[in-house]
Amino acid sequence: MRIFSIFSWLIIGLFFVTTSVPVEVVQAQTDPCPGGYSNQFRLNGKVENPRRFSLTDLQQYPTHSHLTISYYSGSQGLVTKTYIGVPLIDLLNDAVIITDSTRKNDILRKYVVVRATDCYEVVISLAELLSNFGHQQVLVAFATSDGQPLDDTEGMARLIVPGDKSGGRCVSNITMIQVRSAP
Numbered sequence: 001m002r003i004f005s006i007f008s009w010l011i012i013g014l015f016f017v018t019t020s021v022p023v024e025v026v027q028a029q030t031d032p033c034p035g036g037y038s039n040q041f042r043l044n045g046k047v048e049n050p051r052r053f054s055l056t057d058l059q060q061y062p063t064h065s066h067l068t069i070s071y072y073s074g075s076q077g078l079v080t081k082t083y084i085g086v087p088l089i090d091l092l093n094d095a096v097i098i099t100d101s102t103r104k105n106d107i108l109r110k111y112v113v114v115r116a117t118d119c120y121e122v123v124i125s126l127a128e129l130l131s132n133f134g135h136q137q138v139l140v141a142f143a144t145s146d147g148q149p150l151d152d153t154e155g156m157a158r159l160i161v162p163g164d165k166s167g168g169r170c171v172s173n174i175t176m177i178q179v180r181s182a183p
């Protein structure tokens with residue numbers, strides 16, 4: 001009897017301790033958009049071979065292009081700069097975009113979302129890149145004309161879109177290139 005009552009008090013005590021003390025779930029609040037330098041990016045989405053790219057991966061890529069672009073920057077006015085990079089279409093071809101062969105021209109439904117560390121995002125459609133459509137020479141640049149890495153503000157990799165008049169799609173600090181499809 002006595003053992004039972006001590007046990008009961010223990011249960012009651014335990015009940016109060018567990019219910020009255022708020023359990024603080026300390027969650028590390030990681031900023032999803034910290035901005036700053038990107039030292040790698042992922043290529044993923046609707047592709048057969050998703051992968052990561054570091055500076056060395058881009059430097060060792062079999063195809064490199066040199067490209068001089070002039071774009072209008074809100075903060076700097078007209079900027080003219082020469083970049084070395086890997087054509088975006090080559091990265092996508094090697095990743096192998098998954099298409100539905102039962103749908104006419106399914107590749108024309110595809111687009112890539114290019115995201116930066118600051119969550120800045122732009123879209124490029126596959127049709128802009130394909131040689132039988134827009135044939136734009138879009139690059140994932142990793143060096144300037146002298147072979148030096150990009151500026152700290154541009155990150156390891158920057159998207160270069162020579163056909164555009166404004167620099168809005170020249171995404172600095174690329175962290176992800178994701179292939180998606182219109183439904």
Ligand SMILES: Nc1nc2c(c(=O)[nH]1)N[C@H]1C(S)=C(S)[C@@H](COP(=O)(O)O)O[C@H]1N2
Nearest residue numbers: 072073074076116120167168170171172173
């Ligand atoms: N990650 C990231 N890239 C970005 C932007 C941005 O806000 N974040 N701004 C874009 C815009 S609107 C322009 S005009 C150019 C500016 O390029 P600049 O830094 O060479 O002037 O970068 C583009 N790339």
Ligand SMILES: [Mo]
Nearest residue numbers: 073074167168
């Ligand atoms: Mo801009």
